[in-house]
Structure formats: structure tokens, C-alpha cells
Amino acid sequence: MRIDNISSLADWLRSADSNVSNSGVEIARPVIDALGRLATLIADNANGNLGFHAGSLLISTLQEHARDTARLTSFACWIGSAAPQRRDAIANLLSIMGSQARDQNRLAAALDSVAAVDSGANEVVDLLNLTLAHAGATCSRYASSRYPIAITALDQMEALPVLRRNEAERDLLSICAKEAPVDFYTATSATTTGRALLVPHCRAENEAFSKYGSSDDTAVESPYGMTLRLMPAGRLIGAPLAGGDTVLATYETNALHENRWDLWDYIAAQVFVEFPSRNGLKQIQTIHATPPFGLILLTKYMLQRGMEPKDSSVKNLLVTGSWVGPTTRRWLQESWGARLHTTYSCSEIVGGAVECEDHPGRYHFGPNIFPEVLNGAGKAVAKDEQGDIYLTGLYPFQRSAVFLRYEVGDWGKLSEEFCTCGFAGRSVDFLGRTRDVLSITSSDGTRFAIPPVPVRNALDRFACVPKIPRPQYRMRLEQGTTVGLEIDVECYALAGQRWVERTRTAIAEAIIEEDSSIRKLISAGELKLNVNLFTRSTLTSRPEVR
Template sequence: MRSDTPPIDVVSAMPGIAWPALPAGPGAALLALLFQLQGTQWWPAERIARAQRRQLAALLAHARAQVPFYASRLPAALPDPDDAEAFEAAWRAIPVLTRDEIQAADASEAMLADHLPPGHGEFREVFTSGSTGRPVRAVRSQVWELVWSAFTLRDHLWHRRDLTGRMAVIRESGHGKAAYPEGDSQQGWGFSSAGLFESGRLVSLNVTTPPDLQAEWLARQDPDYLLSHPTILLALAAQAPRPARLRQVICIAETLRPAARTAIQAAWGVPVVDIYSTREAGYLALQCPDHPGHHHIQSEGVRVEVLRDDGAPCAPGETGRVLVTPLHNLAMPLVRYDIGDAAEVGPPCPCGRGLPVITRILGRRQNMLRLPGGGRRWPLLSSGDLAGLVAAVPGLRQYRIVQTALEALRVEVVAPAPLTEGEVAATAAWARAKFGEGFAVSVRHLADLPRSAAGKAEDFVCEVPEDA
């Protein structure tokens, strides 16, 4: 552990023993995982891959025997995990799992295991946010949740967070307890550290709270750490002064664009840390603590494949579709699941960790810009692009660009006052300069950006049908 890592106090569960602490069973298992993760992150890439193949073999043997959906879908046996070339060839022959297949199989419970091995605990049900309009049911085991907690704590340790500080969270809340003005408050940062580590207060607010009330609540809470969606954090940084004690901002749920990262850091002067995860698959990649432009795939918990159109793995610098296989969820295995995202593969990280690298997370593939003459491209905004939009819309707090037709864009902006004719014209000119003169551009002023049921907002949405 680095010398600048904040002290972490383990809570003892043994009567009469205060220090060094002796945790109870689940806490001891979590500490055992953390101890291993502290070492495996520094393994050479091939050693990590070989260990991952062993776990994949165990996962597939269980899925083939216990999950009806996989009974005839998976090979009868996989090559020896130590034979990398043969194993990988057999692995790539397994069909890609789609969202449609999960929804169809789930209706008949065919995706669920008939039995779990001893010690894996109960089944736990969650639903994805349905950002595509098609939510997916996911079922996990208690062992999977234990592993999830270990990666939560790894992220805290990597980014040297003081667990005794105050964590503020603005995100989805399904119980109404996090409603303005007070929100919700509890001692401890959640079940991933509860009962094991001493941690400070967690305060939370529902993501549907209007932006001006979010800013007022944030100033009142004055947290050490703030976790929310990038679009919410960008809006807060644009309109609210930095909370006095704020040390770090943590982004979840949406794609963090480089321009948004730059704007938040410039406004508040604190580091911005990004987390790449999904509800059904858990943690996919965590931002490197030493090189913020790199995200390390969490290979001890999930296999992440980034593939070209021909199905071959992408090389560093190439962009492809993302497939995921959680390694430890034997309740509802997801084998080579296409989550609909695209990402760019990176080279080995100078930090020395052997975990694979993603350099850019581009988000949902269906939200690429469709070009009138055919083809697609990613509608990414640079910090210079964002500065141009801010110049066109004084006081800009949020924005979204919607491609409504092959040759039509709508720019939606959240600003303190309705736009003047000059500002509308400047915004339309900015969009045509950025995306192409062939687009017809309309501009709409909004009080707030529309969000999904899970509180997500996207900075670019393509509404053009696939067959257009």
C-alpha cells in the first residue's frame, strides 16, 4: 500500500479484540479477496489471462450442466486453459449473446441455473436501466455481490479515498427517501464496506431533483467526495461553486467525455475519476490511479472483449464492440454478452499493472452520428468544441444533440434564460461547423434535460431507424 494512502480502520467482530481487528466471516472473505487483488494487479498480462481462462472453464462447465439456455449452446469441453491458442479459438466459436436472447430466454427462466454450488448463497434480482428502451432482468448470487464489493474497495484504495470522509451521491433512488430537501443519510458508505471498515457518512439525493436544488443541497452537505452522472456533474460545476471540502468527483452510469472531464476539473479544481460498469455485469474497467487516460479492465472479475466487425480482437488503437462475461455469477451466467457499447483498446499501461487497458469508452453504438451519404462516426466533442457551444449559449448548463433524421439535428440546451435569435443562430452555426453543413439544425431551450427512468442522460442521441 502506498505511503500516501489514507489510513483504513478494520472493524473487529471479535468480543474483547479491538486491534488488530478480527472480522467476521463475510468480512474475512472480503479481506482475502482484497489481499489477492493487491497482488494480481501487478501480474504479467499472460499470467492474468491464464488464470482467467481457468475460471472461464469452471464457469462454462457449470453453465452447460445447470443452465438450460446453455445446454446445447456451449461446447462439450474446452481445451486446456494452459493452451492459450486452442482455448481462445474455441472461445471465439461460442455464439455472441444478445439482449434479445436474454429477454426471450428470461421469460421462461431458461437463463437461470437450476442449482448453485454450495456457498454461493441466494439469488438476487436486479433490472438494467433500459437506456435502449429495453430493460433486462439480471439475477446474481451472493458470492457475485461479495466480489462486486471487493472491486468497489479496490477503486477506493486505488484513488486513495479517506473512507472516514463524507460521500455525497446524486443518482437513482427507488424508494423516495432521497427526496429534496433533506435527501437520505446513513452512517457508512454502503454494504461493500459496512461491517468491515470504519467509514463516514453517506448522503444521497434523487437524480430527478431539479439542478438548482441539487446545487443548494450540495452546498449544504459540503462533502469530501461527490458521485453522480457526468451530465449532472457538468451542470453543477457550471453553476455552483466548489464545495469547500470537496476532494474528488466520481463519474458513473454515463459515458464521461474528455471535454466534460476537462470542464469539471477546470471549474472545481479537483480530480475526476471515472467508473465503467453495468448493472448486469458489474465493474468492467476502473480508471488507472496513475494515468487518468487509461481504464484498467477488471480481469479478475470479468472477461471484456473488444472486437472488430469480423470478430477478431482489436489491437491497441482500434475501436470495436464490447462483449462481457462476468466470471463469478453462476446464478445467471452471461457468456460473451454484447452490451451495445464501443470502446478503444489501449497499449500496456506505464503504471506496470498487467490488467488490459481501454483508452476510450465511446458509449452506445446505436448513438453514432448517421451520415447523409452513408456511414457513421462518433460525435465526440473536444474541449474546444464545448468552448464554442458555451460561447454561443452564455450560461450554458447542459446540452444534448439529437439526430432526428439523416439530414437533421436538434440542439437542446439548458440555460438560465430563453435564447435570443442571435444565440439560436450562433448555436445552429456551431452545430453545422461541427457535424457538417449538410445538416438542417433546430435549437430548443429546455428547463432540464430529459432522463431515463434510471436518471441517465446522453449528450448525443440518434433517432434515425437502422433501415433508414
């Protein structure tokens, strides 16, 4: 008998006496009774996000689940009386018993671990277990015994191997789900290893993301209204993540010459156009720029042409794909009279994190991604320490390709405390790309990381420093009695020696103010900071420039 929906599952279990003999599945009576109660529970909660997906996973492999009857009998009795909060951790385990049943040791360990899950287990553990179930059943990499079937606490994630970017590039098929639908691809920017990665995705991922938190199957409407999307021409993109109206305007990227004027004349005019929609005529209410310098260019050219951005209907500015400095942020918000929102994401994983309103540069993660900050050995760093950012895309938001503990090439600091903005969950302070981080060891053996974002924030204060695509600078260490930190900065032009000396001093003071590691090392007499200024385009073509 084919079981292809929750109703047929419940019906099959309720009439299990006849179906067991017909299907050849040997299941003890207490197991059947307990699974019947579980199926009813899932069927009654079919509209709940986790309940539905847990049930879907359970359906596909139920008939092959039983190998160790005595062990499963006692476990199933416990299932029958389990609190609703446990149903997803339980259902995900049952869903892969069929595909993993030949590995008896792994199955036995999973039964013991899930039986220990607290009835108050949080949603993150449930989603991680659903993800482990999906990955173990569909991806060859995760079918290995190195990956558990289930976990009972977040700290158990540390036992899972990390996924390096070069591993994903070398064997992408091993993390792609077998027979999963592929509706579109996203292409990475190639800034981590120099090679782009084409990652498959399906519409169901975006649907799960947009429906999450909804009480029915209706996608959540975008709160941003009619949106003008700014993206460089030729960029490979995927489908939008949520509902709402979007107008796409591509432009030719040439950061050195700041693009062609005629294109920006055309794009600027679109900001004020009334577009027909299903709800009548609408003006642009949101501008979404990827990367952010598209919005900077648009704003600058509008102001140069005597067009006031704040006279438009734009109330929200969204930027993704790169850093935005605090001075530039204030200028954009004041120019448009609008709120600026930034997000943190990577092309491989569906969705992203939203920037905290109280702490610019800190990003709050929702139920679709589990972030970690790890050291070089793949272990969690101590509280308030910096390290490499790793992300896990969680089921049902990530399906076609599964990234568990994935190295994204970014550097940051993890925050698990309640934020002053009211957010409770995992957050990450983004500090830049890992390859751009310098490390200095003090005389007592303490290692200090010098990431790029504090330096960029300091440079963002100065009008003489170009902002597109970002401040161009180079850091290097000079060994001596005292270690010297040389920072070369590119300016539009140099306005005489007195101006140069004054600007060098001001930039150095701003960098010391922004970066706590540099401040501590200088105060201890273990570091000398020297800023050097160069004319525009002098440094840009060099690979070590940030």
C-alpha cells in the first residue's frame, strides 16, 4: 500500500492489523498502538509547520522502521505519552529508521538520545533533528556514522564534522539530496576561494520560509510594498524569498568610473514612477540593493541632479551582500528620510539574518539557520572571543542541498544572550572576511585578532576616502623591537603635506577608537600604528587590498 499523505498514514495505522500482514512489516502490538497515537497527533496538527514536515518525513519510510522489536516496543510506549513539544524530534527519528535500519548501533544510539529529550526542548533542537533526519536519508555525505540521527542539546553539534568550502566544491553532489527537485540555482560570489559554486534550490524552500509563522498555508505578504531591486548586470540570482511586488533594475558595474550616467538617469526616474499592480497604481516604497554600493550610487547621482530622494514614497532601504559603514548609513537614512535595514546571508543557504536595530553589525538568526563561531580546530570559541562563522541551513527551509556546519569564510563573534532590542536567540557580530583578519601575538602569548570591519568603520568617517565598493586599504605587520601595524589607505586625492599629516593622525585616532585589540596592544606598548595615504586607484588592483 502506498502512503502519500498524512490522512492515509493515520488510516493505515488505525487499520494496522490487516495492513501489517499484507505489507510484510513485522511490528509488535504496543508499537502499532503507540504509532497510531502519534499519527493522530501529527494529523491533528497538520497545519503546524513542524508537525507537518515531521509527518511528511515519517510517511516515506514508516513501513521499514522495525528491526529491533523489543527495543522499539518500550520506546514506542514512551512515544504514546509524549508531550506535543517532542513530536518533531520523535517523528524525525522514526522517519529514517527505515533508511538507517541496517546500522543497528547508530539506531540504538539514536533511540537512547531521543528518549532523553526534555519535553521543553526548544525549537532549534527540533529543527536540527529534522535536518539531520533529512540529510541522513538523502545525502551520501551525511549517511555516514559520523553524523548522529538525533541530538538532545545544542552543544552536541560540536561532535559533527565541519564542512569546508573546498570540500563542498570538490564533491557538491554528496550534499545534494537524492531525487530532490531543482527549480533554480544560486551562484556564490567566488570571494572565498576564487571559484563560484552553483547551488540547487527548490520552490518548497522559499515557500517554507515565507509561510513560517503563518497559521495557514498562505504566504506572508512582504511588508515592504512595491520594491525597486538594484543588482549589478550579469549577476546570477535565485527566486525571491517572500511575497510582494518587485521591480528589477540591473546596472553595469564599474566601480572605478562609477558607472554610466544615462543608466542612473533612467533608474532614478523609476523611483517616482507609478507602476500598475493588482491593487492599483503604486510608487516604489522600498529599494533593495545587492551589494549596497548600488544604493550609494543612486543616492549620489539623484542629489547631484537636484532630485531629493526624500520626496519619493520610499520608506525602507534594504541592503544585502556587503558591509555598510555607520557614517554612510546615517547619510543614506537622512537623504531618503527612510529606515535602512541590512541582512547577513550567504548564497548557498536560503534566507539570512536581520541586523539588530540597537547594535549595527549584529545579526539575529531566525529558525532557518543555525550559526556557530568556531576556532581553527572546529571547536566553539569561548564567550566574547572571535572566530570563523559556520552556518547550518535547517530543514524544511533547506532541502535540495544540505549544508551542515558550513564554513562561509566570514569572521565574527557569537552572542547567545537576550538582546536589548528584545530578541532572544543566536546572534552574530559580523567583523569581516576571515582572509582579511590579521593576528598579533603579545609578549604574554595572547593572540589578538584585527578584523577589517572596525578599520572600515573608522575610514567610513572620512569624506576623502572613496566608499565604492568599500574603503580601499591594506594592512601589514612590520617586525621589530615593537611590532608595527602599517595601514595604507586610498584617498580621492592628496591636498598637500599639512593636510596629509593631519588626515593620517585623524584616521589613526579613529582606528584606535574603533578596534579594541589595537587599542589594548598600543596601550601595553606592544604595537605601533602608522597610517599611509595614497591617491585613488594606487592600491585597488593589488590582491591584498581589503
